[in-house]
Amino acid sequence: MRSLWSLPNARNFLIGQSFSILGDSALWLAAGVWVKVLTGSNAAAGLTFFFLSVPSLASPLAGMLVDRVRRRPLLIVTNAVTGVALLPLVFVHDAGEVWVIWVVMTLYGCSNTVLGSAQSALLTVIVPDDLLAHANGVLRTVREGLRLIAPLLGVGLFTLVGGGVVAVVDMGTFAIALISLLLINTHEKTPDPSQRGHWRAEVSAGFRYVWHTAILRQITVSTGLVLLVVGLLETVVFALVSRGLHEPASFVGVVITIQGAGAILGGLTAASAMNRWNERFVVAVSMLVLAIGVGLWIVPQVAVVLAGSVIVGAALPWLVVGTSTIVQRRTPEALQGRVFSAFDTATTVPQTISIALGAALVSVIPYTTLLAVTVVVTGVSGLWLFTRRAEGAAALNAAPASRGT
Secondary structure, three states, X not given: OHHHHOOHHHHHXXXXXXXXXXXXXHHHHHHHHHHHHHHOOHHHHHHHHHHHHHHHHHHHHXXXXXXXXXXXXXXXXXXXXXXXHOHHHHHOOOHHHHHHHHHHHHHHHHHHHHHHHHHHHHHHHHOXXXXXXXXXXXXXXXXXXXXXXXXXXXXXXXXXXXXHHHHHHHHHHHHHHHHHHHOOOOXXXXXXXXXXXXXXXXXXXXXXXXXXXXXXXXXXXXXXXHHHHHOOHHHHHHHHHXXXXXXXXXXXXXXXXXXXXXXXXXXXXXXXXXXXXXHHHHHHHHHHHHHHHHHHOOOOOHHHHHHHHHHHHHHHHHHHHHHHHHHHHOOOHHHHHHHHHHHHHHHHHHHHHHHHHHHHHOOOOOHHHHHHHHHXXXXXXXXXXXXXXXXXXXXXXXXXXXXXO
16 A cells, blocks of 8 residues: 555545535535425435436446546646536525526536546556556545445535535535646547547447456446345335334435445455456355345344444445456557446446336335345346356466557
8 A cells, every 4th residue: 555655646636526526425415415405395405416316317428438538637627617516506595596506516517427437547657557446445445434424424514504615615625636637647548530530339338348348348247236226225225224124214324434444444445355356256256245245134133233234334435446447457458438438327326226126116125025136136247247257367377458549
């Protein structure tokens, strides 16, 4: 880990991203609470998160943009524009101006779609291949740690001084991220315009590369299946607490906090695990461990459920860091943006579907049945990935994908 932090470019990038994650996490929840307070409507508050998430459907287009330009300048411009876009929130004071929050959240969602792809691509330029797992592990640990405090910070600031101040704080974190990018000294090749084809072919290039690269196809299929059921947990946890444990709804906060503690542990150990084993093995293990953790949720005892929460939390960073590192290492520089976006789309859409299914099914199907389905699908996906051992190992042992164009 010390070798990663000794690299000035990597250090500046990780510090900037840490502040950016803090600002994002604080504003997102505060915005929903803000709309709820102004309108008194749960539906209106829910629309806030809808407007934030719907731009992710354009992720393949964002990936094409990322691969058409140099990533560092794109990140600088995007951070600057997003910071300025938050300024109208300072002038929101009543229910008639809620539409301003929705517009800003939509722009925020567009920004996140571009930033996610561009940050992943830039990381492969400024961090050596053998340290990518460490960098991804650091970012995941920071994200999970801030998930425990940033929402409280955002809502607390909103309660004390209003949403406008939360927006100003987030603008400040974008400024820090921008400064950290300006401090990065790296050479990026300008993509050759002559290599561009029809925009449809460019957009689909990421999906084609994923499908025709064995290890990427395998982790995309298995991860997509896992997230197709893991999203059920977003709603099932409420039924687990009320019907299974017979605890008040506020106890969900305890379950999520314990899960967050497990996630920090998972983030801290993910890179070490990948130093000992290859990424495919780590991803497969994470799925099996996740199945065990969810299985413990079926037992209606507080101690057992909390133990399962630690295991669930620890498994998810291994899954995320492992898949992220495989995508980065096995993708040529010229395709980094589009392949990231293709993988993101192929795994995020199933998760979104499962969240909606969970909300619809939890009132008509016993929550233990939904948990059992999650255990089976997650466990089978992990076992299936293990059976791809020979093909996956061959892919991973091949020479790393070229970083050139």
